[in-house]
Amino acid sequence: MGEFLNFAELNDALAATSKKLEKRSLMSTYLRGLAVEDAALAALYLSGSAFAETDRRGLNAGGSLLSKALAQRSGASQAAMSAAYRRHGDMGAAAQDLLEANGRTGPIPEAGGGLTLPIVEEIFARIAAARGPGAKLPLVVGLLEAARPVEAKYLLKLMLGDMRTGVKQSLVEEAVAAAFETDAATVRRASMLIGNLPEVVRLAAEHRLDEARMKLFHPLGFMLASPVDSVEEAVERFTEEVLLEELAPEAAAGEEAAPGEIPAKRAGLPPPSTRIYGVLEDKYDGIRAQLHCGDASEPGRVELFSRSRDDLSASFPELVEAFAAIPEKAILDGEILAWSPVSAGGTQGRALPFSVLQQRIGRKRVTAEMREQTPVIFMAFDAMFLGDSLVLEEPLHERRLRLERFVARNASLTANAEARGQVELFAETAPQFARLMLAPAVALESAEQLDAAYTEARARGNEGVMLKSLNSKYQPGRRGLAWLKLKRELATLDVVVTGAEFGHGRRAGVLSDYTFAVRDGDALKNVGKAYSGLTDAEIDELTSYFKEHTLEDYGHFRTVQPLKVLEVAFNNVMRSERHESGFALRFPRILRIRDDKPVEEIDTLARVEEIYESQPDKGS
Incomplete structure (x- = not known):
């Protein structure tokens, strides 16, 4: 039977090496030595998940609950717990330290014998079924009481979904393939199709991976785009590194196309x-x-599903209602947009700013008023599964044609959906229009056209433009040059740091997250927080500086003397009640430390408002 102690010690060994092949070898050897059912659980837990993707249960045991359980089990003071967390930036590693320091080195007698993988599975099921923190806490405490310090370390990591061993699911899949002497690509495909790693292990052990069939309602990986900062960079990277390589085999096969040119008939677009x-x-x-x-x-x-594989359905019930009318199996990739069905001065609908949509995110209950004030649509730009077929391996131009036909058949079905069980409530207020829309796409013929398209996209209230190869396959979870995104920073601001916060993980011991402000007369008004853009050396230097210039120390966060000026870039400015300024910068990034600029010369709140008003996509 799979002892959980062996699992924990394996994870210590995985964390101790950065070599991918060594990690895979350690895991495959371990899995090979287990019974199949234990190996199925171990593979799942190695991937950092308590339950399979298709299993909708969740532990719902957050950091606050786990901290209380650890405090009860370890007997540590709040100060000792904070210091341990600060040392490691990780609750699991902190737990091992605290338990060892307080002599809690083994299971208490009442907790019974050692933990096994099936016992952990059973307790996880009980925690998931328990309602509310009061019911979950004794179960978590009991689990920790049955654990040795190193086991407690990985139990907490697993419950938080953050193992920090340098192992991703793809590497676990490779280890499964090695353990059961099969092909890694076959394991990976089966895992993608059925969304259940324990079941994949069972199929691999029985050499039945070819029986895996696609199941809906578990998220596949999203294909990602590489960012570019200029038209010139986009054209250079795209033509030289992607298209010429992709088109060479087809040109050799006799298809009529000039070098570097895509036959228009395959693009579904007018001849260029x-x-x-x-x-x-x-x-x-x-x-x-x-x-x-x-x-x-x-x-x-x-x-x-979101990019982080979270279920978004509850926040957008009208999309669920609308797409329930579609009879064809589909997995579509696209964007949920706040939408104005009729734009000012015309009948053409348009997307609303993200700040409008933000009000809907994370809502467990969406009211009739929200649905009326912030209508949403699904803007589809790719297809991953249609009918009974995965279409990931088909080139984009073929997927696009399939998607166009799917939207033509089904868009109208999404226009008149009624709220289930609430027809009268929404009959008058719910906007009636198609909730499925097809993202417009045009052939790119020149660098000048790309530049103009960017300007036009911004005028429509969108972030920028995407440039895609019509021969590109859909590669879940991959970021390559076949898709590029051109987004220019809106502006930069010189700001002053007013607060500093300790980071997480490898940045747990340094002040790496900075709250910053602009001037408003003689006052400073916060407009955002940034944590990216600086080197480790710069962060170390700022940590020492801010510790010496702290005004109030709240443990994880401290207010600091407003002396250090930064230059920050950002995507746009939003109205926000989070800050006294009334504004917030979206996606701020630190460009440089401005030791050459005095605080008196930082930007003003008036400048922030000016940038906000200049945006074609500003919110209300």
Whole structure:
């Protein structure tokens, strides 16, 4: 039987090496020595998940609850717990320290014998079923009482979903393949199809991986785009590093195409007059989402997943209602957008700023008023699964044609969906328009057109433009040059740091997150917080500086003397009640430390408001 102690010690060994092949060898040897059911659990836990993707249970045991459980088990003071966390930036590693320091080195007698993987599985199931922190706390405490310090370390890491061993699911899948002497690509494909790693292990052990069939309602990985800062960089990287390489085999096969040119008939676009670089789409300012619908075995079931694989369905019930009417199986990639069905001065709808959509994120209950004030649509730009077929391996131009036909057949079905069980409530207030839309795409023929397209996209309220190769396959979880995104920073501001916060993980011991402000007369008003853009050396230097210039120390956060000036870039300015200034910068990034600039010369709140007013996509 799989002892949890062996699992914990394996994870210590995994964390101790940075060599991928060594990690894979350690895991495959360990899995090979277990019974199949234990190996199935171990593979799941090695990937950092308490439950399989298709298993909708969740532990719902956050940091506060786990801290209370650890305090009870270890007997440590709050000060000792804070110091241990500060040392490691990780509750699991802190727990091992605290338990060893306080002599809690073994299970208490009442907790019974040693933990095994099936025992952990059983207790996780009980924690998931328990309602509320009061019911969960004794279960977590009991689990820690049955654990040795190193076991407690990885129990807490697993419950938090953050193992920090340098192991991703893809590497676990490779280890499964090595353990059961099969092909890694086959394991990975089966895992993608069924979304259940324990079941994949069982199939691999029985050499039945070819029986894996696609199941909806578990998120696949999203294909990602590489950022570029200029038209010139986009054209150079795209033409030289992607298209020429991709088109060479087809040219050799006899298809008529000039070097560097994509045959227009395959693009589903009008014949170009000049060289085609690729296809252009707007870069929307919404929530990237994956939509699953149309499974006849579960009529009406619709689910939406974010890039982080969170279930978004509860926040957007009108999309669930709308897509429940679609009878065809589909997994679509696209963007959830706040949408104005009729734009000012015309009938053409348009996307609203992200700041409008933000009000809907994370809502467990969406009111009729929210639905009316912030209507949403799903802007589809790619297809991953249609009918009964995965289409990931098909080139984009083929996927695009399939998607166009799917939208043509089904968009109208999403226009008149009624709220289930609440027809009268929403009959008058719910806007009636198609909730499924197809992202416009045009052939890119020149660098000048790309520059103009960017300007036009910004004027429509979108973030920028996407440039995609029409030959590109859909590669879940991959970021390559086949998709590029052109987003220019809106502006930069010189700001002063007013607060500093300790980071997490490897930055747990340094002040790496900085709250910053602009001038408003004689006062300073905060407008954002940034934690990216500086080197480790610069962060170390600022940590020493801010410790010497602390005004109030709250433990994890401290207010500091407003003396250090930074130059920050950002994507846009939003109205926000979070800060006294009334504004917040979206995606701020530190460009440099401005030791050459006195605080008296930093930017003003008036400048922030001026930038806000200049945005074509400003919110209300």
